[in-house]
Amino acid sequence: xxxxxxxxxxxxxxxVVAENDDGxxxxxxxxxxxxxxxxxxxxxxxxxxxxxxRRTDALLAVPxxxxxxxxxxxxxxxxxxxxxxxxxxKNCADFDVPLIPLLDERQGIVHIIGPEQGATQPGxxxxxxxxxxxxxxxxxxLAFGIGSSEVEHVxxxxxxxxxxxxxxxxxxxxxLPLGVSGKDMILAIIGAIGTAGGTGHVxxxxxxxxxxxxxxxxxxxxxxxxEGGARAGLIAPDETTFAYVKGRPMAPGEADxxxxxxxxxxxxxxxxxxxxxxxxxxxxxxxxxxTWGTSPEDVAPIDGRVPDPAAASDEKQRDAIQxxxxxxxxxxxxxxxxxxxxxxxxxxxTNGRIEDVRAAAKVAKGRKLAAGVSAMVVPGSGLVKAQAxxxxxxxxxxxxxxxxxxxxxxxxxxxxxxxxxPGERCASTSNRNFKGRQGRDSRTHLVSPAMAAAAAIEGHFxxxxxxxx
Amino acid sequence: MKNFTTLSGPAAPLxxxxxxxxxIIPKQYLSAISRAGLGKGLFHDFRYDMADKEKPxxxxxxxxxxxxxxxxxxxxxxxxxSREHAPWSLDDFGIRCVIAPGFADIFFNNCVKNGVxxxxxxxAKVGELMxxxxxxxxxxxxxxxxxxxxxxxxxxxVPFEIESFRKHRLMNGLDDIEITLQKNAEISAFEAKQKxxxxxxxx
Ligand code: SF4
Numbered sequence: 140x141x142x143x144x145x146x147x148x149x150x151x152x153x154x155v156v157a158e159n160d161d162g163x164x165x166x167x168x169x170x171x172x173x174x175x176x177x178x179x180x181x182x183x184x185x186x187x188x189x190x191x192x193r194r195t196d197a198l199l200a201v202p203x204x205x206x207x208x209x210x211x212x213x214x215x216x217x218x219x220x221x222x223x224x225x226x227x228x229k230n231c232a233d234f235d236v237p238l239i240p241l242l243d244e245r246q247g248i249v250h251i252i253g254p255e256q257g258a259t260q261p262g263x264x265x266x267x268x269x270x271x272x273x274x275x276x277x278x279x280x281l282a283f284g285i286g287s288s289e290v291e292h293v294x295x296x297x298x299x300x301x302x303x304x305x306x307x308x309x310x311x312x313x314x315l316p317l318g319v320s321g322k323d324m325i326l327a328i329i330g331a332i333g334t335a336g337g338t339g340h341v342x343x344x345x346x347x348x349x350x351x352x353x354x355x356x357x358x359x360x361x362x363x364x365x366e367g368g369a370r371a372g373l374i375a376p377d378e379t380t381f382a383y384v385k386g387r388p389m390a391p392g393e394a395d396x397x398x399x400x401x402x403x404x405x406x407x408x409x410x411x412x413x414x415x416x417x418x419x420x421x422x423x424x425x426x427x428x429x430t431w432g433t434s435p436e437d438v439a440p441i442d443g444r445v446p447d448p449a450a451a452s453d454e455k456q457r458d459a460i461q462x463x464x465x466x467x468x469x470x471x472x473x474x475x476x477x478x479x480x481x482x483x484x485x486x487x488x489t490n491g492r493i494e495d496v497r498a499a500a501k502v503a504k505g506r507k508l509a510a511g512v513s514a515m516v517v518p519g520s521g522l523v524k525a526q527a528x529x530x531x532x533x534x535x536x537x538x539x540x541x542x543x544x545x546x547x548x549x550x551x552x553x554x555x556x557x558x559x560x561p562g563e564r565c566a567s568t569s570n571r572n573f574k575g576r577q578g579r580d581s582r583t584h585l586v587s588p589a590m591a592a593a594a595a596i597e598g599h600f601x602x603x604x605x606x607x608x
Numbered sequence: 609m610k611n612f613t614t615l616s617g618p619a620a621p622l623x624x625x626x627x628x629x630x631x632i633i634p635k636q637y638l639s640a641i642s643r644a645g646l647g648k649g650l651f652h653d654f655r656y657d658m659a660d661k662e663k664p665x666x667x668x669x670x671x672x673x674x675x676x677x678x679x680x681x682x683x684x685x686x687x688x689x690s691r692e693h694a695p696w697s698l699d700d701f702g703i704r705c706v707i708a709p710g711f712a713d714i715f716f717n718n719c720v721k722n723g724v725x726x727x728x729x730x731x732a733k734v735g736e737l738m739x740x741x742x743x744x745x746x747x748x749x750x751x752x753x754x755x756x757x758x759x760x761x762x763x764x765x766v767p768f769e770i771e772s773f774r775k776h777r778l779m780n781g782l783d784d785i786e787i788t789l790q791k792n793a794e795i796s797a798f799e800a801k802q803k804x805x806x807x808x809x810x811x
Contacts, residue, residue: 156791156794156795156798157791157794159773161772161773161776162771162772162773163773165788165791165794165795167795167798167799167802169809176638176639176691177690177691177692179641180643180692183641190785190789196810196811197809197811204638205639217639219639219640220639222641223639223640223641226641263809268690269689269690270688270689270690270714284690284714285690285714285717286690286691286692286714286717286718286721287692287718288692288718288721288722288784289717289718289721291785292784292785292788295785295788295789296785296788296789296795297795297799298788298791298795300784300787300788302771302773304713334626334684334687335626335683335684335687335710335712338684338710338712338713339713365688365714368684368687368712368713369713370713370714389811390808391808392808395806395807395808398806398808399806399808402806434626434628436626455625455682459624459625459626462624552635553635554635554636554638554639561658571628571630571688571689573628573630573631573688574630574631574653575630575631575634575653576630576635579634579653579658580653580658
């Protein structure tokens with residue numbers, strides 16, 4: 140019998156076109172998603188070199204980063220952003236690339252529309268010029284972010300030259316407490332392994348708490364794998380996955396479904412398969428998480444406190460904590476619950492799916508935003524928006540004082556005008572609390588949608604489980 | 609593609625861990641459809657105040673580090689966003705080598721593609737180099753990729769490790785796409801086989 144293999148081993152090995160002498164592999168790419176910010180160099184270079192686009196049927200483009208989330212029909216006001224947006228349209232037209240245009244109901248954040256359209260499938264290799272491509276690994280496919288040069292490589296050859304990463308296993312068993320979500324789980328994992336904990340590895344998430352997650356929750360977990368240093372996160376496909384994929388526009392149709400299922404069912408890691416690194420967490424112990432610093436690993440449970448630099452293990456850590464506290468304007472040992480916020484942002488490829496909007500609306504129902512707090516909810520796609528509106532969630536949120544926007548990346552990266560002012564403090568469901576990420580000198584605390592909504596209602600962080608339903 | 613053989617000049621210490629690509633080059637430089645002039649935006653928020661005036665204390669705003677060719681950094685440098693604007697801006701500024709205890713994976717790949725040499729070195733050694741670089745008298749360093757050595761201002765040298773495939777690509781400035789296109793027959797054969805087994809992946 141052959142050696143037991145991991146899910147990653149299986150997907151990797153079935154996509155190797157050639158092994159190079161130097162230890163790298165030429166890996167075939169089944170699906171390539173693209174957007175306006177990182178695709179133009181590839182098209183420009185193909186034009187200059189006269190190279191052709193190898194496959195148009197394995198490529199899907201959508202604008203998301205720079206588009207406005209109000210009055211989208213009026214177009215893009217910022218000149219540079221408009222030119223970049225129009226360049227994507229022109230490149231797609233010239234090279235015959237399938238494009239989901241602005242104002243189309245299917246338009247949205249690239250990592251939300253891939254799964255929605257059925258472009259994301261178990262067992263495939265999927266790339267995008269964007270680090271949060273890790274999201275798609277929730278379907279048991281090998282999905283990772285690439286730079287612009289690699290985008291061009293895929294456009295021209297449908298392959299990538301890669302060094303094989305190592306396997307890492309993260310097991311989360313037990314049951315998440317009520318009110319605790321996939322977002323809290325992944326923040327707790329990053330807190331445990333650190334932002335470089337997965338560097339050089341692909342992480343496979345296993346365990347009963349992972350299996351219990353919906354596809355939305357799994358995508359949230361895999362999405363932030365990159366914040367744990369790994370380019371790709373994987374979750375073995377199961378009935379939850381198959382039910383999500385079935386019937387989507389780009390998914391295998393009736394004629395192919397059984398053959399696809401046979402392949403997909405062969406993917407989960409074999410018993411006894413070896414990993415290079417393993418950690419485990421008890422889901423029962425995970426509380427709602429809030430980041431206090433400027434790196435996603437700077438995280439604490441809601442009933443915890445901001446750390447004290449004086450208690451750090453070494454000088455480097457002490458400096459890093461002190462720098463973070465200075466930037467965030469927090470003091471050592473301050474209870475997390477005492478941190479007051481100015482804004483809340485609910486959206487992004489981490490938490491812009493229907494379940495996220497539902498979680499926020501559930502908290503907002505019958506309540507009002509705290510005085511002085513403003514909050515916006517940005518659905519991750521037009522389909523999420525339509526679904527939420529069909530369920531009346533927009534009304535609930537609007538009644539509570541939240542803004543209800545049009546889909547896009549929005550304040551996750553603040554390229555489209557949705558931006559924090561210097562000094563403003565935001566409870567954000569996005570994925571990066573880096574200095575300046577949501578606006579220069581702005582302060583970002585990463586939380587789940589329920590926790591962001593609860594903070595917006597109370598005016599400060601609060602355990603969402605303590606709000607009477 | 610640009611190749612890398614040798615490099616000499618001031619090395620600038622940036623003693624911070626987890627420097628992400630948002631800090632290397634912030635979002636406002638991502639809207640353009642050009643790589644030109646990105647050096648101006650390198651470490652933007654560290655270099656300029658709110659009125660866009662240079663902050664005199666920041667290392668790259670001081671002599672002789674304005675002409676830095678080498679950057680010494682803390683662990684996990686280049687984490688976060690996949691933006692290739694990060695190596696483009698380093699290169700445009702003139703920095704073509706970064707030495708740190710560790711780098712994030714996507715940034716690592718992006719640098720090779722742009723002829724920017726990344727040297728992974730243990731923390732204690734990077735610390736020693738930072739101490740030298742901190743002093744304008746001893747901040748000059750010369751890198752010889754072929755010999756895998758860094759010559760310091762006092763004439764002594766420090767060896768470094770690099771994977772052979774990266775060294776080869778950097779030294780020769782190889783264009784990966786041209787090399788891969790020579791494997792066209794193998795790629796087509798892979799596609800034919802995959803299409804027979806999984807026709808739904810071909811639309
Ligand atoms: S929502 Fe944020 S993290 Fe996700 S693709 Fe957009 S900018 Fe990137």
